[in-house]
Amino acid sequence: MRDNQVAASESAVDLLLALAHSGKIAEARLDSALENSGLSLARWFVLQHLAQVGGSLPLGQLGERLACAKSNVTQLVDRLEADRLVERVHDAGDRRSVLAQLTPEGRRRYHDGLRALNAVEEELREEYSPEERRQLDRLLRRLGRHTG
Amino acid sequence: MRDNQVAASESAVDLLLALAHSGKIAEARLDSALENSGLSLARWFVLQHLAQVGGSLPLGQLGERLACAKSNVTQLVDRLEADRLVERVHDAGDRRSVLAQLTPEGRRRYHDGLRALNAVEEELREEYSPEERRQLDRLLRRLGRHTG
DNA sequence: AAAGATTGAAATTTCAATCTTG
DNA sequence: CAAGATTGAAATTTCAATCTTT
Numbered sequence: 001m002r003d004n005q006v007a008a009s010e011s012a013v014d015l016l017l018a019l020a021h022s023g024k025i026a027e028a029r030l031d032s033a034l035e036n037s038g039l040s041l042a043r044w045f046v047l048q049h050l051a052q053v054g055g056s057l058p059l060g061q062l063g064e065r066l067a068c069a070k071s072n073v074t075q076l077v078d079r080l081e082a083d084r085l086v087e088r089v090h091d092a093g094d095r096r097s098v099l100a101q102l103t104p105e106g107r108r109r110y111h112d113g114l115r116a117l118n119a120v121e122e123e124l125r126e127e128y129s130p131e132e133r134r135q136l137d138r139l140l141r142r143l144g145r146h147t148g
Numbered sequence: 149m150r151d152n153q154v155a156a157s158e159s160a161v162d163l164l165l166a167l168a169h170s171g172k173i174a175e176a177r178l179d180s181a182l183e184n185s186g187l188s189l190a191r192w193f194v195l196q197h198l199a200q201v202g203g204s205l206p207l208g209q210l211g212e213r214l215a216c217a218k219s220n221v222t223q224l225v226d227r228l229e230a231d232r233l234v235e236r237v238h239d240a241g242d243r244r245s246v247l248a249q250l251t252p253e254g255r256r257r258y259h260d261g262l263r264a265l266n267a268v269e270e271e272l273r274e275e276y277s278p279e280e281r282r283q284l285d286r287l288l289r290r291l292g293r294h295t296g
Numbered sequence: 297a298a299a300g301a302t303t304g305a306a307a308t309t310t311c312a313a314t315c316t317t318g
Numbered sequence: 319c320a321a322g323a324t325t326g327a328a329a330t331t332t333c334a335a336t337c338t339t340t
Contacts, residue, residue, distance in 0.1 A: 013265045015272060015281050016174045018288045020189070023171010024215045025291055026164045041168070042330075060300060067172045069332050074302055076330090096300045096339045117161045124160035127290055133163050139284045140166045142275055143173055190308075208322060217310050222324055224308090244317045244322045 019143070033120045039113050042066075046076055047085065047102065047110035056089060056101035085109055167291070181268045187261050190214075194224055195233065195250065195258035204237060204249035233257055 031041045039047075049065050050057055057065075063073040077100050080086040085106035091097035102110070128136065179189045187195075197213050198205055205213075211221040225248050228234040233254035239245035250258070276284065 013178075013262075013269055013272075015276070015285055016178055016265075016268070018285055019174035020171050020178060021215065022288045022291050023168050023174065026167035026171065028215065030161075030164055030168060040330085058300080059302095067169065067176065070301070071303080071333075072331050091300095094300085094340080098301065114161075117164075118159065120164070121160040124163065128160070128163070128287070132287060133160060135283065136287045137163050137166055139276070139280060139287075140170045143170050188308085206322080218323070219311075219325080220309055242318075242322085246323065 029120060029123070030117060033117050034113055037109070037113050037116045039109060042076060043080060043085075044110070044113040044117075046080060046100070047106055047113065050086070050100060050102045051107065051110050055107075056099045058091065058097045058099055060097070062100055080106070177268055177271070178265060181265050182261055185257070185261050185264045187257060190224060191228060191233075192258070192261040192265075194228060194248070195254055195261065198234070198248060198250045199255065199258050204247045206239065206245045206247055208245070210248055228254070 027041060034041060034044055037044075045066055046062065049062060059073045059077060060070060062077075063070040066073065077086055077088065080100075081088060084103055087101045087103055089099040089101045091099055124133075175189060182189060182192055185192075193214055194210065197210060207221045207225060208218060210225075211218040214221065225234055225236065228248075229236060232251055235249045235251055237247040237249045239247055272281075
């Protein structure tokens with residue numbers, strides 16, 4: 001019974017497993033980088049996506065971008081709204097839809113978080129050359145195109 | 149106020165963010181692949197690590213390999229023990245230590261899960277060439293070497 | 297009925313405190 | 319006191335059911 005066989009990356013599953021594991025490690029690092037800014041990675045991600053698109057997004061689309069359940073988005077936005085980093089705004093066009101909108105304070109906190117995150121850059125510099133970073137990034141962005 | 153700047157991979161932070169996101173996507177796929185085998189990805193990971201090292205491992209070391217809190221390992225093993233997939237065994241050498249040991253049924257379920265996971269291979273085949281898979285895998289394994 | 301969002305319950309993970317052994 | 323593990327509480331995420339609007 002060969003159990004010690006799951007080692008290299010012959011199979012595509014091993015690749016997914018490696019991706020899942022690397023993702024965990026990355027998350028842990030980012031989370032600890034944000035520790036002093038009073039934001040969890042999940043909360044910062046919300047602010048980031050809103051900032052990226054210019055300030056607001058329907059909760060449903062936010063859920064797609066965050067790759068999480070929509071009920072989670074509701075509660076995430078609840079907490080962010082309690083901290084005045086985000087506001088709920090009714091969508092004029094479709095009254096079923098609710099927009100999460102970045103507040104000025106939310107925008108500041110997003111930038112604060114970004115600064116904190118950038119502080120971990122040096123760590124990664126030791127691990128990857130710029131060329132390798134580009135290569136890795138290019139490969140990662142391909143994931144999720146087909147079935148994501 | 150340039151908010152739409154976080155796009156390419158100039159910075160190392162963007163790479164970590166991409167890793168975290170890709171990890172989520174990978175996890176979701178693996179989890180749904182395991183759906184019919186009655187195992188969550190977290191539980192299968194435990195079985196996998198035990199199988200990889202030949203059958204048993206102290207809970208602490210299991211936590212390191214899984215990159216999760218030790219209290220989580222305790223509860224993970226609780227549930228696996230309830231399902232008779234793993235047994236707790238006292239460590240003869242150090243009575244503080246507790247080993248998680250794969251049962252015969254646990255070993256079977258590990259292989260069942262592996263089969264289910266391999267079924268998602270075809271999806272990935274469309275997304276990456278063998279050469280790209282090797283490249284991506286090689287890069288991922290470098291993560292966590294320095295500060296893990 | 298379908299889409300968007302919310303609610304409450306359950307599963308999972310983490311954190312702080314505690315217990316036992318070295 | 320250090321190390322290894324466990325417990326209970328809190329935070330986070332998911333799932334199923336529900337509500338409103340299209």
